[in-house]
Amino acid sequence: MICTALVFIMHLGFSLLEIGLTRAKNTINILFKNVMILIIGILTYTFVGFSLMYPGADFAGGLFGFANFGLLLPVDGLSPAYADGHYTYYTDFLFQAMFAATAATIVSGAVAERIKLSTFLIFSTIYVGIIYPIAGMWKWGGGFLDELGFYDFAGSTLVHSVGGWAAVISVALLGPRIGKFKDGKISVIQGHSIPLSTVGAFLLWFGWFGFNGGSVLSADPGVTSLVLVTTCISAAAGGLGAFLVSYLRYRDNDLSMILNGVLGGLVGITAGADLMGITDAFLIGLIAGAIIVFSVGALDRMKLDDPVGAISVHLSCGIWGTLAVGIFGSMAGWSQILNQLIGIGAIGLFCVTSSFIILFTLRKTIGLRVTEREEIEGLDTHEHGTTAYTALSVEEG
Amino acid sequence: MICTALVFIMHLGFSLLEIGLTRAKNTINILFKNVMILIIGILTYTFVGFSLMYPGADFAGGLFGFANFGLLLPVDGLSPAYADGHYTYYTDFLFQAMFAATAATIVSGAVAERIKLSTFLIFSTIYVGIIYPIAGMWKWGGGFLDELGFYDFAGSTLVHSVGGWAAVISVALLGPRIGKFKDGKISVIQGHSIPLSTVGAFLLWFGWFGFNGGSVLSADPGVTSLVLVTTCISAAAGGLGAFLVSYLRYRDNDLSMILNGVLGGLVGITAGADLMGITDAFLIGLIAGAIIVFSVGALDRMKLDDPVGAISVHLSCGIWGTLAVGIFGSMAGWSQILNQLIGIGAIGLFCVTSSFIILFTLRKTIGLRVTEREEIEGLDTHEHGTTAYTALSVEEG
Amino acid sequence: MICTALVFIMHLGFSLLEIGLTRAKNTINILFKNVMILIIGILTYTFVGFSLMYPGADFAGGLFGFANFGLLLPVDGLSPAYADGHYTYYTDFLFQAMFAATAATIVSGAVAERIKLSTFLIFSTIYVGIIYPIAGMWKWGGGFLDELGFYDFAGSTLVHSVGGWAAVISVALLGPRIGKFKDGKISVIQGHSIPLSTVGAFLLWFGWFGFNGGSVLSADPGVTSLVLVTTCISAAAGGLGAFLVSYLRYRDNDLSMILNGVLGGLVGITAGADLMGITDAFLIGLIAGAIIVFSVGALDRMKLDDPVGAISVHLSCGIWGTLAVGIFGSMAGWSQILNQLIGIGAIGLFCVTSSFIILFTLRKTIGLRVTEREEIEGLDTHEHGTTAYTALSVEEG
Amino acid sequence: MKKIEAIIRKSKFDDVKDALQEINVNFFSYWDVTGVGNEKHGHVYRGVAYSTSEIQRRMLSIVVSDNFLEKTIKVLLETAYTGTVGDGKIFVSTIDEAYRIRTKETGTTSLS
Amino acid sequence: MKKIEAIIRKSKFDDVKDALQEINVNFFSYWDVTGVGNEKHGHVYRGVAYSTSEIQRRMLSIVVSDNFLEKTIKVLLETAYTGTVGDGKIFVSTIDEAYRIRTKETGTTSLS
Amino acid sequence: MKKIEAIIRKSKFDDVKDALQEINVNFFSYWDVTGVGNEKHGHVYRGVAYSTSEIQRRMLSIVVSDNFLEKTIKVLLETAYTGTVGDGKIFVSTIDEAYRIRTKETGTTSLS
Numbered sequence A, B, C: 001m002i003c004t005a006l007v008f009i010m011h012l013g014f015s016l017l018e019i020g021l022t023r024a025k026n027t028i029n030i031l032f033k034n035v036m037i038l039i040i041g042i043l044t045y046t047f048v049g050f051s052l053m054y055p056g057a058d059f060a061g062g063l064f065g066f067a068n069f070g071l072l073l074p075v076d077g078l079s080p081a082y083a084d085g086h087y088t089y090y091t092d093f094l095f096q097a098m099f100a101a102t103a104a105t106i107v108s109g110a111v112a113e114r115i116k117l118s119t120f121l122i123f124s125t126i127y128v129g130i131i132y133p134i135a136g137m138w139k140w141g142g143g144f145l146d147e148l149g150f151y152d153f154a155g156s157t158l159v160h161s162v163g164g165w166a167a168v169i170s171v172a173l174l175g176p177r178i179g180k181f182k183d184g185k186i187s188v189i190q191g192h193s194i195p196l197s198t199v200g201a202f203l204l205w206f207g208w209f210g211f212n213g214g215s216v217l218s219a220d221p222g223v224t225s226l227v228l229v230t231t232c233i234s235a236a237a238g239g240l241g242a243f244l245v246s247y248l249r250y251r252d253n254d255l256s257m258i259l260n261g262v263l264g265g266l267v268g269i270t271a272g273a274d275l276m277g278i279t280d281a282f283l284i285g286l287i288a289g290a291i292i293v294f295s296v297g298a299l300d301r302m303k304l305d306d307p308v309g310a311i312s313v314h315l316s317c318g319i320w321g322t323l324a325v326g327i328f329g330s331m332a333g334w335s336q337i338l339n340q341l342i343g344i345g346a347i348g349l350f351c352v353t354s355s356f357i358i359l360f361t362l363r364k365t366i367g368l369r370v371t372e373r374e375e376i377e378g379l380d381t382h383e384h385g386t387t388a389y390t391a392l393s394v395e396e397g
Numbered sequence D, E, F: 001m002k003k004i005e006a007i008i009r010k011s012k013f014d015d016v017k018d019a020l021q022e023i024n025v026n027f028f029s030y031w032d033v034t035g036v037g038n039e040k041h042g043h044v045y046r047g048v049a050y051s052t053s054e055i056q057r058r059m060l061s062i063v064v065s066d067n068f069l070e071k072t073i074k075v076l077l078e079t080a081y082t083g084t085v086g087d088g089k090i091f092v093s094t095i096d097e098a099y100r101i102r103t104k105e106t107g108t109t110s111l112s
């Protein structure tokens, strides 16, 4: 139950990271998006998503199943007997609901500062309400990937890549922010507050204790403590990796890169947090940190404009983490690598296709992007009729 | 015990929400108030309040009882046997102490930017030390409302309305901030940082997991998980309600309204969080969100200047939530509605009268309001001799 | 396990407190330092520190012992049987690892705005990886101070003073910031954001629930709840003490002093949180709060420039708290006072000597301080090539 | 045309603005400056008492036609006044030419 | 030498800067001001609709030699233009002397 | 009366202020501006190296009587100097009239 609260606070972490790395003129818009995603995420998951994701034995096929609208308290749902004495139906649901909104939040970061609010909200509703639970069901709901032997402890693929794929597609369909790629050169659009981003990253790390710790589901102290240790070490190693690589490559102590590295380490360990030893976790994190730096550079060169590094963190490191289950730790082996690849591919294909269809339809109908004028003058003034900060200077005399 | 920490962090949430929605020139003053309230709240509750609120069988009357000064460890207080194996005396005390300061914090928001610091601190001490525990004792301490059958799970009335009533009275006695109602027209005095407010609202939601979750007191996983689910759904629905109503009414995507809506949903569910089903919680929240929007507008028209919306959130939704116990969920019924109304009325009458007496006395003696000059130039310079932000611009070259 | 997360969030608290009390031009530098400390702290503690601190029966001498590099899972490490059913090896480790980084973070605050990044990182690595665990082992690892009867519940001396002593030495070797002592007069260099500092202090208080609560280690509800109550009361009393003294002495409602007072109260109670009654805790906190105010003044007069008050909070109150174990509570008595003094002295001597040696060596080799130009123009521009805030003003029209 | 630069107390800004409005001077630009002058403020920060002459002020830049000059100055002198040290200054200088970007008008008609 | 003070829309700043660069006016100082003028913005805040004429603008201060004046003005008038109310103003005044601190040069050679 | 507008490095501000104090010029207003000029700064942000000529500066506006002009300029030229590109500029222009709001004084006596 505590873990639910911790995962909840991750949404604040995402929001702060995101506003810190973007410009002040779009701050309210981003906060608005993130608050609405959380609200919509919880509600759609209540009424549709949970039943889609955990259809239960009676309704499930391998690819798709649906139990019923709303929540239906099972016979022994209120007592821990629901899950062999470990947790109750409602605990389970709420924890999952907090996860669900994460997928859309990831997208939110990548499309920040130029997407239309209404479009984004519609997309999120569909994605969180339908696409994410279906993909999740394939593994966690007992679908075909689960039967195959694909392993994803807490969602490197099922949560992070699901968000990451949608982020890639939307960034590609949206195009870069005005001024990001001027005359073929990559320009710099600085975020407006590094401190806010740092707070965000800390809160995400904090929340990840709940994200991974809670995913043990059984509250078995042995496994949970192992999971927390691997999570933490991988996060630290991710930061270290990003620091080393970005220092060696750019001779620059770039804090935002280290923060991304920490998150990369967290995403990387998520798939196999309960399988790894200390050294495994360290290596997974270190490599994830390095991946971040290269991935951020590569995306820039591919003219995919991702203001907060969401794709690098969640997709690149999500894939890496899922693969790592086959490389390090107690499940390592060629056949597992293959299983992991199939899982990554299947989910990737599904997410790419579905988000392309949704976004393409939206583009043809209500449009994806705000007008050029709105973008330049800031979404806050146009969509919210106010600005995030007023009169920061303090009155005296 | 964790819940205590979560409720603790709500005080940070309140502080940030409040400074975000007020002007930079009064920021330190508001933080100072909130920090001092917390300190005073904990200490007075230790020495007086807890004994007033839970006098125990030996000392209690139906209306008023008092055990002793300070804390007196009962025989089996250090072992969970204190409460049938659920929690210890100290856990109980600390959790309650965190609640107590909340009542004053609510008032703090409503009177921000113009009340005298010393006056406010005296008022808080009395209110938290004496009024709040007496009101609380009527129900939670086994007083007459409890015997009557009035139900208030975690304090829609006992905590939130108690604060809300005092807020109304003090706003009425204080008058609006200079410039709020110019020539009969309602002016806008914008808060200085929406991001801070958003962080505040998130932390409050986060803390509410502890507020309601902890109020189960027994740590029974079944009920606790249900409570968390209803709490969360109502919060989300509150945000949705406020969004829909404010969008339809004003064609405006107002983030601060949604944040208030979320809080309204939280306050609304607080009275009956353990009695409601999913749909009940959804409806309670949705209506609470709508109430917020109308209430904010109505207060403005009544020339009650509440900079942060404290009255709308805590009083309007507190009343609504208490009533909702009679309308939705497992206790619904006309007789319960009546009981709830009696409870609301009794507590309201008591709080209004007592806070009027205290504040009126203070007005006649040391005065309620800062001077006009202090108000215009900012409380920070005058009462604290410094300002919250210095030289935000960053040095270079 | 939750406590680990709470202690983790203290690092965010430290960071925010620190940036709030320093100038905007050095913000990234400070955040960078704190993030790297955390990363380095966790990793060195994993590979070296834990084994140094808890060598176990086989390897330990009274003064120094070392088990092995890395973590070595004991036979029953994954089951709670590791510690008589209370916690697992990994839980134990992670909790301790979070503590370790704290010592360096304390130093970070005192040397802010002028120390060289690389020098600081090297110093931290050595201090956290070697000095802190050795000192810790003397008591918690079963070393000679433990045998003597020295008592330090959660680290007033072992964590806070260890950091505090290093802070004194580094401040003395570094010298004050340019402009702090102009022509023999004490100047004021204001911090750039009181709100951030307040958030930091709240998070520290929040985290301390975990710091002290978790140090019970056994999760015995009786003791834990007592510890939380004493912790909380002492914090509140610390704030009150600082408020009263600073108001009486300077006629000033200084929020930053109250925040320091709260932290002082927390540090003060840390050594004996499980031994004190309510009134003891109140007095310890109150005195700690008073000590803060005097200590801040005294350091200024001694021309030791400690921008965030780290020495006053962690060293002065750390010593006071350790002594208080001999004065108040269930262990009070002259012989205990003597034991406490020996402990304080031994640790103090060790830390002062070792940090002097390390820092002096660093000064002779790579240098301690940034250049004058870098200091004046801000570390952010020079060491990180960017600034913390860009374009805070919001675009419109 | 003349440019009036007025450095006033921030707390007087609302009054000044309303008064300017009344004489139809509802076009100007302002920003916040730090002023060094005769006024001193005493503060205490973390136990150190100090006094500073750097005080936040608001700078108003108003370009007016010559025949508006006098009454604008008069309004400013009246409404920004408190009588205590630190009320601020008004400086007048000459503007050679003015353009309204929207219409490309020049001269006094471009001012309003 | 002339001082050009241009008060423009913030959203036009990038265009203006690039255009100035092209005519080799790549030396100026700017800061943000609040402008009061004909343009009004309507907002809703917590349910209260209001309209304000206080709008964020950017002030550019460019000191140029007399023979650069005309083309600088021309560029400003063209690139800061949108045609809707609130495009801003340009004011020109005379500078008596200019110094470059680094070289202690004076006069027009000190400008660039 | 003359208005001196000096655009200097922020890191030199404290020195300049102290030096002005010594020649009794302890009345002026300042604010922060962004300067575009010859100096360039190279930065790296998230792996992209870039160089910008937009650098934070401090603008000082000092109105002095004619006989203070020379020595004020001298002090500014000396104390704001580092010798590297980007030390800044000083511009002098004429002020027609000055008022002290508190006393309604005009002319040079109103300046100090």
Ligand SMILES: Nc1ncnc2c1ncn2[C@@H]1O[C@H](COP(=O)(O)OP(=O)(O)O)[C@@H](O)[C@H]1O
Binding pocket: D007, D034, D035, D036, D037, D038, D039, D055, D057, D084, D085, D086, D087, D088, D089, F027, F028, F029, F061, F062, F063, F064, F100, F101, F102, F111, F112
């Ligand atoms: N000569 C000057 N040049 C520029 N600004 C000035 C000058 N003299 C005063 N000021 C501005 O006017 C403000 C008020 O002046 P001050 O000397 O404090 O009070 P008073 O005008 O009442 O004597 C100062 O803070 C400063 O901003």
Ligand SMILES: Nc1ncnc2c1ncn2[C@@H]1O[C@H](COP(=O)(O)OP(=O)(O)O)[C@@H](O)[C@H]1O
Binding pocket: D027, D028, D029, D061, D062, D063, D064, D100, D101, D102, D111, D112, E007, E034, E035, E036, E037, E038, E039, E055, E057, E084, E085, E086, E087, E088, E089
């Ligand atoms: N006389 C003036 N003095 C100083 N600034 C002015 C003056 N007139 C206009 N401005 C500035 O120019 C901006 C645009 O002017 P406005 O009247 O809104 O539009 P337009 O120039 O299209 O009529 C204003 O916001 C203000 O900052």
Ligand SMILES: Nc1ncnc2c1ncn2[C@@H]1O[C@H](COP(=O)(O)OP(=O)(O)O)[C@@H](O)[C@H]1O
Binding pocket: E027, E028, E029, E061, E062, E063, E064, E100, E101, E102, E111, E112, F007, F034, F035, F036, F037, F038, F039, F055, F057, F084, F085, F086, F087, F088, F089
């Ligand atoms: N003609 C000008 N008009 C206004 N400001 C200028 C002008 N020329 C230079 N500046 C200001 O002076 C600063 C320093 O000038 P710069 O050309 O970088 O160095 P230097 O003066 O050493 O050649 C610039 O950043 C800008 O703010």
